[in-house]
Amino acid sequence: MWNLNLESAVNKTTKKLDEFISDFFEWVIINKLTKSPYELEKEIKNCSSKLCKVAQQNPTLRKFMIEFTKSKYKFEILYDYFYQVDKYDEILEQGTKSYSENLQFVKDCFDYFYSNLIENETFLIQYQPNSEMSIKNNFRNAVKSVYRVCPYCDLKEVVHSSDISIDHFLPKSKYPLLSINSTNLIVSCSGCNDRIKRASIYFPIFHPFKHRINENIDLKFNIYLPPYSIKLLPKTMGIVKEQVENYELLFNLNETYSERINILFYELQKLRGKVKKSYIKQRAGRNNKSLIKTLLTMEIEQAIEDKRLLKGKMQFSKLYLDFYNYLLEENILKKQVNYIYFNNRIQ
Structure with a gap:
């Protein structure tokens, strides 16, 4: 839930993906629709670019390069891609539909890029040399260096591989051209992505990179x-x-x-215990509600300061901070003072 500034952390990883997509569309546009599949195969074989070196070893990539080049919709697809990248914020507010959503070969192609190609050894040699990890793992690790809890719920850590999922914020089933776009890839807990959100989206919507x-x-x-x-x-x-x-x-x-409300009951119990101990140290005797209120307020304010420093680094930060501020509301604070006064028998 905390606004995430990931540009510097993920730039080294994501620029490789952007470079690949740029190379792909440039090759598709440069080669004319009138060329035969045989001529295009020959172009790939004789080309020495990074893209072609990957394609020379990858028949599926060659197939998609040729299919895109031969498509009568290729300029519309290119426009759709740049529109989605440039107007991403507007899509979050207005829910503009993707032109490419109904083109199955585009879905198949970009799903292949995300699911297979960017993890392919030949791809990594060309676009991410001297790296011992895959692009996805590099991306996960770069993100974990900035935040350690799920940016969607703020309740679960995203530290261990078994708990981590990479979500396509705008679902790749509806926005296939954003399948490997860094702004659209969110490292989240597996619960939020795999079991709750899945391929859903509603507009207008908040985005962890775009909104506080x-x-x-x-x-x-x-x-x-x-x-x-x-x-x-x-x-x-x-x-x-x-x-x-x-x-x-x-x-x-x-x-x-x-479902996590018991955590707050436990936290409230701890606060009351701390106030009782502090009160006893003051040797104030009984019947001093004013002191109880002062001590409780101090404990809550200190807890707020402690948790504020851990935003994005410790689970439940939003939950705790809002709860502490709730406890400082005059009528709620009064109830808690009365509870401590009547139930703990402070002497």
Whole structure:
């Protein structure tokens, strides 16, 4: 949920993908539609570019290069690609459909690029030499150097390979041309991607690279009367309200957060325990609610400072920070002071 600045961390990896796509479309456009498949095969065989060296060893890539070159839609596809890259922010707001969504050979081609080609040894030799890891692994590691928790839910770590998934934010089934575009690739927890979001998308929508999601969402807590719950609410109306509602729907966050409410009960118990210990050290005797309130406020404010330093580095940061601020609301703080006063028998 925290705005992610990944440009410097992932640039070395992603520029290789951008270079490949540029090479691919340049070759497709330069070669004329009127050339026969045999002539195009010959062009690939006699070419010494990185792209052709990969294609010489890869019949599937050769097939797609020829198919794109011979397609009467190739200029429309190229325009569609640059539109999606340049107008990505507008798509997030308006949900502009992809021209290429209905072209099966485009889907097949770019799915092959992501699923197979960029992990191919010949591809790596040409586009990522002197690297011991695949592009996907390099991408995962670059992202982990910047943040360690899922940018979608902020609840699960993205440290171990078994817990990590690379999500196509705009689904590659609907936006195939963005299948290996770095802005569209999000390292997330496997729960958010593989089991909840999958190939869904709703517009307008927040994006972890583009928006400060946490600053537009308030968590509403119900911890006093069952059923206990946590709900996402927009801080403002208009498009932000729609973005928050769609974001919650996309990742099922009301239910996911509510399932963690016991964590907050445990945290509240710890806060009360710390206040009781501090009160006893003060030797203030009984009946001093004012001191209890002061000590509780100090504990909450210190907890806020501690957790603020761990945004994006420790799971549950958003949950804790919003909960602490909720506890500082005057009527909630008063309830907690009364609870400590009447239930802990501070003397």
